[in-house]
Amino acid sequence: MSKDKIINLSFKNGLKIRPETIEINQSGLDFLVAYALDENNISWVLRVPRRDDVIETAAKENKILKTIRPFLSVSVPDWQIFNSEFIAYPKLIDEPIAIMDTQARAFVWRIDNTSLSDTFIDSMGKALASLHSIDHNVLKHQGFEIISTNDFREELSNNMNQAKTILDIPENLWSNWQNWLNTDGNWQHNMQFIHGDLHPGHILADNTEKVTGLLDWTEAKISDPAIDFTVFYAVFGEQVLDRLLAAYKNSGGNVWPDIKNHINSTLLSYPVGFATYAIKSGDNSYLDVAQAMINSSAESL
Structure with missing residues (x-):
């Protein structure tokens, strides 16, 4: 071009x-x-x-x-x-907090990822709370599909079963997925509008580390709000997740009693999304990524 x-x-x-x-x-x-x-x-x-x-x-x-x-x-x-x-x-004025070095397969950070500031955490929590609180009536008026928690569970179950036909899923991980998915007590929260791909390369911050923008909304939809915490949890760990959830709650976000376990279970099921994308796109390279993630998730249990 x-x-x-x-x-x-x-x-x-x-x-x-x-x-x-x-x-x-x-x-x-x-x-x-x-x-x-x-x-x-x-x-x-x-x-x-x-x-x-x-x-x-x-x-x-x-x-x-x-x-x-x-x-x-x-x-x-x-x-x-x-x-x-x-x-x-x-x-947009500011820059991502990190960019992915594809050769090293690691983030190159613009902020100190080992000691995230309160400014960053508080503004990230506020951003997520504002996103997740968008009224479903507004979204419905604009033609977005409104799904229930049971709709989401059914779709995830179908995707898990499809993934099982093409990937080697260890029994301990499969049992974990099924127990989580089929226990009604894990699914008492509502679906909300989510970003869906909230990794560091899509988060913009200014020189004070205040989050000022979010990029790449191709995966955004009404879905499980826990999804927007999974990459954050995977990258920064449990203590930082605790801080983010506190900031999210202070800004009006819904923090239900078992949200941390739900986020962890969502992270363990993350490979299902890669498998689903591989099937839809025909790009089998994503199957390799999914299998590697499955192996890692199974070993962590």
């Missing part, structure tokens, strides 16, 4: 970028991504679809962003240009 195409699409859509400032990132599987300054020195993110099939997913994300923006305590991308050829929005 040439800079000329980026320039032509920008001007065609009324965005006057400065050609000499264009930087292209070819790493994305679904979109070519470029960064550029406009004539007022505002930084823009420019995305060009690589395939026609990604447009539907992009349209869903655009709808999500428009719906949730007024209710959040943090910023999200504002897609000022969106069509089948081109997506463009002003780059």
Whole structure:
């Protein structure tokens, strides 16, 4: 993809970028991504679809962003240009708290991940509480599917059974999944609107470590709110999770009595999502990831 195409699409859509400032990132599987300054020195993110099939997913994300923006305590991308050829929005001011080094398979941190500040924890809890408290009536009015806790359990059960046909799931882990899933007492909370992929690369913070924005909303939907705590728990551990849950509760989030066990069980079932994606996408590399996670989860029990 040439800079000329980026320039032509920008001007065609009324965005006057400065050609000499264009930087292209070819790493994305679904979109070519470029960064550029406009004539007022505002930084823009420019995305060009690589395939026609990604447009539907992009349209869903655009709808999500428009719906949730007024209710959040943090910023999200504002897609000022969106069509089948081109997506463009002003780059959010702050940077992710970490980026993934794909070769080292480890995060490169912009903050001290061994000693997270109260500012970071409190603002993260507030962001999650604002997201999870979005009224279902608002979401229903915008056409989002409203699911019940039992709907979620049924879907997860189906996905687990499907995963079992293609992966080697040790009996101790399978029993753990089934006991958790089939015990009604574990499922007394309501489903809420969630981000669904809340890893450090999608969390923006300023120089004081205050969380100011969240990126990449392609997995957002009404689902189990525990999902938004699982990666945080896996990355930072139990003590930091305790701090986050306290901040979340202080901002109005629902912290039910057994939430920590539920988050841990959700984390143990995380490989099911990778298996489901592998089946839907036909990308078998995700099966290898899922199997490695299954082995690790089984060993931890």
